[in-house]
Amino acid sequence: MNTIAPQRQRFLRPMALLLSALLMVPFLNACGESQTSTPPPPVDDTRGGTVTNAPPTNQPQPQAKKGLSTGQKVAITLAGAAALYYLYNKNKNKQQQGAQGKYYLSKNGRVYYRDAQNRPHWVTPPPGGIQVSEQEARQYREFQGYDNRPTGRDLRGLAEANAPIPAQ
Template identity: 50%
Template sequence: MMIDRKPWLASRALAIVAASVLVAPMVAGCGSGGSNSGANLPPVDDSRPQTMSNSGYGYGQAPQQNRGMSTKTKVAILAGAAALYYMYRKNKQRQEAGQLNGQPTYFLSKNGRVYYRDQSGQAHWVTPPPQGIQVPYDEAQQYRDYQGYNNQSTGRDLTGLGIE
């Protein structure tokens, strides 16, 4: 008596192909990640401003202000949300003018926070300086409705501004 092995071989081959199709996406996801590997990492919340020596970017720090003030210069202090929005908009203006000079681009998230991505693609939350930022009074007026304008605790936050 002769046994036909063709049905058995066909079903085994079909089982191997089916198993390969199910395992292939998992194996493909185990790669090195390439240049975009940091894009899926959680954001880093830098609790203190970054400096050139510890970040390589010099971002997260307030622009240098003149220590001595003339009697003709009226300034406002921006802290909190007002400072973050000011920093974001200044960065955007420098980006549009092509003046970032190797510094990362700031982004405004949907949750109302400002962040940038480092060279590996990992997001870093931007923290405004605790002492605030001195801004010329005329320029600061556009931020008067935001929390932190002249150190006020009331006002608008940045939630919803990141939806563009």
């Protein structure tokens, strides 16, 4: 007993195939997008002993000069964690991308920036440290590398401490 009119019956199979194909489009589209929207893995230029991703500086480092006030005469060297935290604080609010742009603090205690392809690059402190005035360096006193000290805090756990508290 066939209850469907013969004129409609010849359109059912092509209509079913068309609807099946249309239902597959979102799945196929989602598969293609996941590969392009995921940023590539981080770049760690510090492997192999070379430090190539330290941010280039176009300005000379502050140095102790005659005629400065007492607070500015003493230059403190920041290295290690203290230098990384200094670089992070100096660049965390910039809008650009790349080495001269915005820096981020990772949960594992490392500092990084993102390039134009949104790929993270780990930042390493300059081998000779960073010379800053004593007044600027005070906030980094507790970190390893302050005035070339081998002891002190590292940056682990600092990202969670600085994270905003979620609204409830």
